[in-house]
Amino acid sequence: MKKNILVAPLNWGLGHATRCIPIIKALESQDFTPIIASDGVALDILRKEFPHLQTLELPSYHIEYPKNGFFFKIKIFFNSPKMLEAIVSEKKVVKKWIKEYNLIGIISDNRLGVRSKKVPCVFITHQLNVMTGNTTWLTSKMHQYIIKKFDQCWVPDVDAVPNLTGDLGHLDKHYDAIKYIGPLSRLHRKPLEKKYDLMVILSGPEPQRTFLEEKLALELLKYDGKIIFIKGKIQAEQTVVEKENIIFYNYMNSEELEIAFNQSDKILCRSGYTTVMDLAQLGKKAFFIPTPGQYEQEYLAKKLKKEGLVPYCKQEKFEVNKLLEIDLYKGLSDFKTVVTWKELFQLFLK
Structure with missing residues (x-):
């Protein structure tokens, strides 16, 4: 019997999609069958990376940037009804997909409506605190409220100092459901000649x-x-x-x-x-x-x-x-962390 896992990154640039690439590869190596779901360029790039895998289209969050960055919060505020509509639509379509594709688990990278109480659900984010200037306290509380609706939250950073995310990915209070899995990258260092x-x-x-x-x-x-x-x-x-x-x-x-x-x-x-x-x-x-x-x-x-x-x-x-x-400047250096995929994926086998 196939162990189908839905992997759904947010379409906000390419970052959410590309950091899901090592997760999708790890799922395949552990005999799970990833089913990819997203929209726009995020879905396009994952289709190019994994032409052999099934892909599904999710509603768009309609994330747009203003021409002037100063108006970013205002633009997001006026787009919020469309985002909320997409989140509601996500929940409905995921409910249908669980039966249709015999899903045994869900991994959502910042897609707020891609979850269900019927199967184990993971939320991936590096933003436990959401920075929005003088409204950071509010957006952070709202985000943390949604995160708690998932069975686990995987943070791609280390739970120590030094780390990469700082206040973005670390809270004052510890929660067992938050798992620090180490930084994720689809790339590897190779001794190639400089070109x-x-x-x-x-x-x-x-x-x-x-x-x-x-x-x-x-x-x-x-x-x-x-x-x-x-x-x-x-x-x-x-x-x-x-x-x-x-x-x-x-x-x-x-x-x-x-x-x-x-x-x-x-x-x-x-x-x-x-x-x-x-x-x-x-x-x-x-x-x-x-x-x-x-x-x-x-x-x-x-x-x-x-x-x-x-x-x-x-x-x-x-x-x-x-x-x-x-x-x-010194430049960035690797934390040499090893992701324990087999242990993390046990959530889907319970």
């Missing part, structure tokens, strides 16, 4: 991804070195364009990305948590440009700069000479 002086990798919702792409494509023509630039645009076909010192890719699969990271000396990217975990796994030095208005990315960038690990600046203030700061 690029700088790697640029973009992700995140529009229109901010495009704004940064356009700004960097011009600014980095002044960079003295060879650049590989991955736009993070998941499209039907891969495209490659060379312009002066930069080679542009619209997207790369995990294998190609792993090679490109290992062939690059330094990284320029957003300070999304999945990227932070990838950089730690690879032991890379980087420069961060947080998504305007996204408090979580701004918090992580400030935390890691304060610890002397990675420099950053705001999107509108970036100039190519700021990349010289990278050498003044």
Whole structure:
């Protein structure tokens, strides 16, 4: 009998989807059958990574960024009715899928309605506290309330100091249902010869991804070195364009990305948590440009700069000479944690 597990990442950039890749592979290695569910680019990238697995489409949360990051909270507030509608729809469709696909468990990466009382359910998040400026206390309480509706919460970090998430992923009070599983990355360090002086990798919702792409494509023509630039645009076909010192890719699969990271000396990217975990796994030095208005990315960038690990600046203030700061910082390093998948997956066999 197949041990079907629904794996459902949120479609918010590519980070939630890509950090589910090692989870899906681990499920397969432990004789479970993952069924992937998401929407938009998150579903597209997982279909490319796992063409042999069944995929299902979930309702979209309609997450959109304003052109001005200052209005991020306002935009999310006005989008909240659509998000709530999607969450209600998720719950209904998951109820149907449990019977239709004989699910024995659910792993939800930040999809709030993908859960059921009929099977064991896991919630994956690095945000036990949700940073939203002066409303952090409220959004954190709301998020923690929803997390408690799941059987377990897996936090991809370590329950010790130093750690990667800081206040985002750690509470003052300990809960048995919260399991720190160690940072997750689909990438591995390999001893490859350096080919690029700088790697640029973009992700995140529009229109901010495009704004940064356009700004960097011009600014980095002044960079003295060879650049590989991955736009993070998941499209039907891969495209490659060379312009002066930069080679542009619209997207790369995990294998190609792993090679490109290992062939690059330094990284320029957003300070999304999945990227932070990838950089730690690879032991890379980087420069961060947080998504305007996204408090979580701004918090992580400030935390890691304060610890002397990675420099950053705001999107509108970036100039190519700021990349010289990278050498003044230590860079991220791997925690060498080993995820005990067999033990974690016992939840689904009870």
